[in-house]
Amino acid sequence: MDHFDYKNGILSAEDVAISEIAEAVGTPFYCYSTATIERHYQVFAEALEGLPATICYAVKANSNLAVIKTLADKGAGADVVSSGELMRALKAGVPAKKIVFSGVGKTRDELAHALKEDILQINIESEPELHVLNEVAGEMGKKAEVAFRINPDIDAHTHDKISTGRSEDKFGIEWTRIHDVITRASKLPHIKIAGLAIHIGSQLTELQPFRDAFIRLRDIVAILRADGHAMTRLDLGGGLGIPYDDARTPSPADYGKVVKEVLGDLDCDLLFEPGRLIVGNAGILVTKVVYVKEGATRRFLILDAAMNDLMRPSLYDAKHNIVAVIEPNEGANLERVDVVGPVCETGDTFATELDLPAAEAGDLLAIRSAGAYGAVMASTYNSRDLIPEVLVKKGAYSIIRERIAAETMLSYENLPNWES
Numbered sequence: 001m002d003h004f005d006y007k008n009g010i011l012s013a014e015d016v017a018i019s020e021i022a023e024a025v026g027t028p029f030y031c032y033s034t035a036t037i038e039r040h041y042q043v044f045a046e047a048l049e050g051l052p053a054t055i056c057y058a059v060k061a062n063s064n065l066a067v068i069k070t071l072a073d074k075g076a077g078a079d080v081v082s083s084g085e086l087m088r089a090l091k092a093g094v095p096a097k098k099i100v101f102s103g104v105g106k107t108r109d110e111l112a113h114a115l116k117e118d119i120l121q122i123n124i125e126s127e128p129e130l131h132v133l134n135e136v137a138g139e140m141g142k143k144a145e146v147a148f149r150i151n152p153d154i155d156a157h158t159h160d161k162i163s164t165g166r167s168e169d170k171f172g173i174e175w176t177r178i179h180d181v182i183t184r185a186s187k188l189p190h191i192k193i194a195g196l197a198i199h200i201g202s203q204l205t206e207l208q209p210f211r212d213a214f215i216r217l218r219d220i221v222a223i224l225r226a227d228g229h230a231m232t233r234l235d236l237g238g239g240l241g242i243p244y245d246d247a248r249t250p251s252p253a254d255y256g257k258v259v260k261e262v263l264g265d266l267d268c269d270l271l272f273e274p275g276r277l278i279v280g281n282a283g284i285l286v287t288k289v290v291y292v293k294e295g296a297t298r299r300f301l302i303l304d305a306a307m308n309d310l311m312r313p314s315l316y317d318a319k320h321n322i323v324a325v326i327e328p329n330e331g332a333n334l335e336r337v338d339v340v341g342p343v344c345e346t347g348d349t350f351a352t353e354l355d356l357p358a359a360e361a362g363d364l365l366a367i368r369s370a371g372a373y374g375a376v377m378a379s380t381y382n383s384r385d386l387i388p389e390v391l392v393k394k395g396a397y398s399i400i401r402e403r404i405a406a407e408t409m410l411s412y413e414n415l416p417n418w419e420s
């Protein structure tokens with residue numbers, strides 16, 4: 001459920017008409033709804049009631065400070081994957097002791113940053129990383145609290161590019177080696193082992209892969225405990241999918257049931273790292289039709305938004321619902337169109353052969369479910385602006401990131417002043 005509905009014939013975010021924001025900030029722009037973010041967080045939290053759970057919002061899904069703060073105010077922690085994200089989480093008010101640092105390639109500097117801030121846990125993804133962390137912690141006179149991310153070799157049945165739990169994926173430590181690795185790690189002087197972590201992929205639309213991964217985790221915990229390792233904390237990652245094109249996805253409540261069934265009696269603190277589930281449907285990308293072009297075999301709606309603003313369709317073949325901002329009349333004529341951006345790549349396509357109410361140049365459209373992996377993945381390809389982000393709360397809106405214009409970007413470039 002989200003808070004983007006037609007009110008008085010105009011698509012609105014909560015109580016603010018999208019056309020009003022478009023007028024003020026110009027298109028394209030991202031628009032998020034506070035009530036939707038809060039509701040998704042609440043629904044997920046309720047699904048985990050009765051479990052010793054901490055929800056560490058995966059900041060990479062949408063790392064705008066105001067978005068993180070909205071969640072921090074509700075009690076969320078954060079899962080970060082870079083020093084930059086760690087800075088954001090802290091600045092947005094997430095307590096250090098609710099921050100987890102994930103990622104396969106954390107540098108010495110990033111590990112030192114995490115130790116300096118005394119965050120809850122660093123997730124270790126390889127033995128070389130473990131040894132570097134032990135060294136860095138030693139230099140700083142600290143003990144690093146870690147969880148070991150296991151690669152359970154389980155196929156999440158999601159898009160290839162966001163599947164992370166198969167043996168051929170770069171993530172985590174092979175589950176069959178974890179016992180050896182932890183045995184050796186337990187002898188390192190500057191490492192404190194809290195437990196295990198897992199994250200098998202993103203946009204999962206079935207519960208079975210979660211269940212299989214949790215069962216594997218449970219078995220490993222039993223083996224490690226039998227060997228004298230305490231295992232007090234399990235980080236279950238994120239990955240629960242959202243309905244992009246009216247598809248059915250598992251409910252957080254059903255996901256919570258699987259967690260309780262498989263891991264509920266292990267007496268471990270549990271961490272969760274949802275990203276997409278919290279913010280995906282809480283954002284839209286608002287864009288204007290620049291031209292309607294009659295091609296030889298297709299009619300094209302050419303937008304002022306492009307693949308550099310929202311990469312998901314070109315990167316993951318993602319399908320996003322697209323709707324008119326001005327509510328179409330009932331029984332309005334549908335036209336079959338391809339919805340494309342202006343960038344010089346055929347991959348710059350948001351939808352093909354879509355039936356939309358007839359649109360004209362100047363009409364506003366909203367690309368839905370663009371709150372996660374949208375603005376954060378934007379680039380300046382084709383020397384286009386980084387577009388504004390707007391957050392709505394009830395009847396008010398705020399520009400939570402200004403447009404970063406091409407002129408500003410140009411000011412960072414220098415012509416070399418060669419000697420000869």
Ligand SMILES: *Cc1c(COP(=O)(O)O)cnc(C)c1O
Nearest residue numbers: 058102202238239273274275276
């Ligand atoms: C990306 C990521 C997440 C969040 O995934 P969602 O599919 O957005 O829930 C959580 N944990 C880790 C380690 C990740 O890499």
